[in-house]
Amino acid sequence: MSVAIAVAETPLVRFLLGRADDALILGHRLSEWTGHAPILEEELALANMGLDLIGQARALYAMAAEAEGAAHDEDDYAYLRDEGQFRNLLIVERPRGDFADTMLRQALYAIYAEMFWQATSRSTHRELAGFAAKAAKEMAYHVRHAGAWVMRLGGGTVESHARAQAALERLAPYLDEMFDGEDPSLAAIAPDVPALRKDWDSAARTLLGEAGLTLPDVPYPQRGGRVGRHGETLGHLLAMFQHLHRSHPGATW
Amino acid sequence: MYTQGLVSIEGAGGAEEERFQARVDAEERIEPNDWMPEAYRRTLMRQISQHAHSEIVGMLPEGNWITRAPSLKRKAALLAKVQDEGGHGLYLYAAAETLGSSREEMVDALLEGRAKYSSIFNYPTRTWADIGAIGWLVDGAAIMNQIPLCRCSYGPYARAMIRICREESFHQRQGYEIMLTLCRGTEAQKAMAQDALDRWWWPCLMMFGPPDAQSQHGDASTRWKIKRFSNDGLRQKFIDATVPQAHYLGLTVPDPELRFDQASGHWLTGAIDWEEFRRVLAGGGVCNRERMEARRRAHEEGAWVREAALAYAAKQRRVAA
Numbered sequence: 001m002s003v004a005i006a007v008a009e010t011p012l013v014r015f016l017l018g019r020a021d022d023a024l025i026l027g028h029r030l031s032e033w034t035g036h037a038p039i040l041e042e043e044l045a046l047a048n049m050g051l052d053l054i055g056q057a058r059a060l061y062a063m064a065a066e067a068e069g070a071a072h073d074e075d076d077y078a079y080l081r082d083e084g085q086f087r088n089l090l091i092v093e094r095p096r097g098d099f100a101d102t103m104l105r106q107a108l109y110a111i112y113a114e115m116f117w118q119a120t121s122r123s124t125h126r127e128l129a130g131f132a133a134k135a136a137k138e139m140a141y142h143v144r145h146a147g148a149w150v151m152r153l154g155g156g157t158v159e160s161h162a163r164a165q166a167a168l169e170r171l172a173p174y175l176d177e178m179f180d181g182e183d184p185s186l187a188a189i190a191p192d193v194p195a196l197r198k199d200w201d202s203a204a205r206t207l208l209g210e211a212g213l214t215l216p217d218v219p220y221p222q223r224g225g226r227v228g229r230h231g232e233t234l235g236h237l238l239a240m241f242q243h244l245h246r247s248h249p250g251a252t253w
Numbered sequence: 254m255y256t257q258g259l260v261s262i263e264g265a266g267g268a269e270e271e272r273f274q275a276r277v278d279a280e281e282r283i284e285p286n287d288w289m290p291e292a293y294r295r296t297l298m299r300q301i302s303q304h305a306h307s308e309i310v311g312m313l314p315e316g317n318w319i320t321r322a323p324s325l326k327r328k329a330a331l332l333a334k335v336q337d338e339g340g341h342g343l344y345l346y347a348a349a350e351t352l353g354s355s356r357e358e359m360v361d362a363l364l365e366g367r368a369k370y371s372s373i374f375n376y377p378t379r380t381w382a383d384i385g386a387i388g389w390l391v392d393g394a395a396i397m398n399q400i401p402l403c404r405c406s407y408g409p410y411a412r413a414m415i416r417i418c419r420e421e422s423f424h425q426r427q428g429y430e431i432m433l434t435l436c437r438g439t440e441a442q443k444a445m446a447q448d449a450l451d452r453w454w455w456p457c458l459m460m461f462g463p464p465d466a467q468s469q470h471g472d473a474s475t476r477w478k479i480k481r482f483s484n485d486g487l488r489q490k491f492i493d494a495t496v497p498q499a500h501y502l503g504l505t506v507p508d509p510e511l512r513f514d515q516a517s518g519h520w521l522t523g524a525i526d527w528e529e530f531r532r533v534l535a536g537g538g539v540c541n542r543e544r545m546e547a548r549r550r551a552h553e554e555g556a557w558v559r560e561a562a563l564a565y566a567a568k569q570r571r572v573a574a
């Protein structure tokens with residue numbers, strides 16, 4: 001078994017790893033649908049979105065590696081960090097659930113991520129800014145695709161509406177964490193994340209309203225993903241995701 | 254391979270049939286609205302839908318490793334590959350639909366056990382090397398079978414196959430590259446690659462279907478230019494192409510009788526265990542039950558989603574009207 005790497009986490013490294021981890025873990029969750037989607041067309045669409053996110057993760061890990069300067073590569077970060085070293089939002093590690101859980105999360109996260117990458121495209125970090133412009137376009141597709149499903153599920157049958165509303169209730173506690181601010185030293189590099197909340201609220205509430213769904217009040221929002229305090233499901237995901245790589249220390253694949 | 258298990262049906266003469274045969278003989282493509290013998294239509298429908306089902310069921314053994322792929326590069330490539338297979342299923346269902354059956358009917362036939370899919374997917378993917386072996390050998394055998402289908406007399410099938418073959422040959426190179434990386438890697442990786450070849454070699458040879466002497470297929474499919482080469486001919490082509498590749502990898506083909514025949518220029522193998530082929534085809538493979546259960550579960554668990562999409566579309570139409 002390979003032991004975990006030690007990462008020298010400057011604020012920039014931590015920021016990039018957080019965003020990379022968001023993309024990787026959500027991409028992994030989407031990839032869990034392969035062979036099991038409700039419609040053949042959705043097999044292709046879920047894989048497309050998963051591939052976008054895994055691609056984003058790889059680009060961000062490469063930037064993190066450059067920022068860290070410790071000769072780590074994308075696979076070191078993805079496969080050789082332990083659960084507590086993962087910096088992803090809790091919302092992305094939630095289980096894939098049913099199709100409503102998957103599509104509600106995808107829509108609400110993608111609305112956020114499109115806004116986030118749009119804002120990041122004005123970063124002073126040139127490489128990140130270029131990447132962000134492309135990522136924003138990809139996430140806009142996810143907003144359209146998952147948003148259309150939120151409409152269909154919310155406005156389809158009694159069952160689909162109930163499932164969509166139940167999915168929304170399960171996701172709601174994890175939404176606030178998306179808007180936690182980044183380290184103040186990154187002001188020129190990372191966007192003002194809390195400031196995205198207003199536009200997100202209006203876009204998300206519009207979509208949910210049109211779908212006949214209600215965002216519940218959340219008395220106790222959950223947070224902690226960015227500092228490595230995860231729920232119970234990430235460990236299982238990583239056990240599966242990392243086991244082969246870690247079983248062959250130093251091997252090339 | 255995806256076409257194994259077909260039974261040909263002889264057509265019943267007539268002037269229209271003669272004209273049809275003359276067009277086929279002249280290598281013209283038959284299109285959906287053209288007259289065609291009922292047996293031709295049914296043969297193609299069965300073959301194309303079986304091929305489509307194979308693409309879809311084939312997503313399962315490889316999907317088994319997407320969540321465990323050992324590098325991000327491999328994970329992305331495998332996800333994209335399995336997505337391609339789903340796309341193949343989609344084009345093939347569309348091609349079969351031009352013959353007058355709906356995708357729903359074809360999928361129902363699969364789920365109810367009335368339609369077949371390629372038996373190769375009833376074998377388990379035990380290690381990561383199986384992903385390499387499937388790309389190299391299963392996609393490789395599929396290409397051997399499918400390249401001639403790019404010239405199939407039925408236009409929509411031939412056109413679907415052209416697109417599919419391009420992607421399959423990419424899959425095959427990618428699978429071989431996985432094997433090459435393993436074979437140039439650690440002892441454990443090499444052992445994993447050899448074990449995968451040991452398990453996939455014979456089933457891949459069976460993908461070409463029973464020996465010509467026992468094959469019930471043939472005459473009509475050949476006359477209609479659906480099938481252009483015999484099972485044994487295609488199998489031999491595959492063996493001749495693959496044995497040197499295995500040697501280049503430094504792997505041993507699991508056949509003590511394998512030898513190169515100078516006179517014919519072919520690699521000759523030992524006897525294929527057709528009893529195993531029949532057993533797996535009849536439901537006795539390691540994963541037959543799991544594959545069908547997985548497809549049925551996805552279908553049943555997705556029912557409410559499909560119903561929601563239909564209900565929503567109907568509501569939208571009412572609003573528009």
Ligand SMILES: [Fe+2]
Pocket residue numbers: 308337338341417421
């Ligand atoms: Fe395919």
Ligand SMILES: [Fe+2]
Pocket residue numbers: 338392420421424
């Ligand atoms: Fe393929």
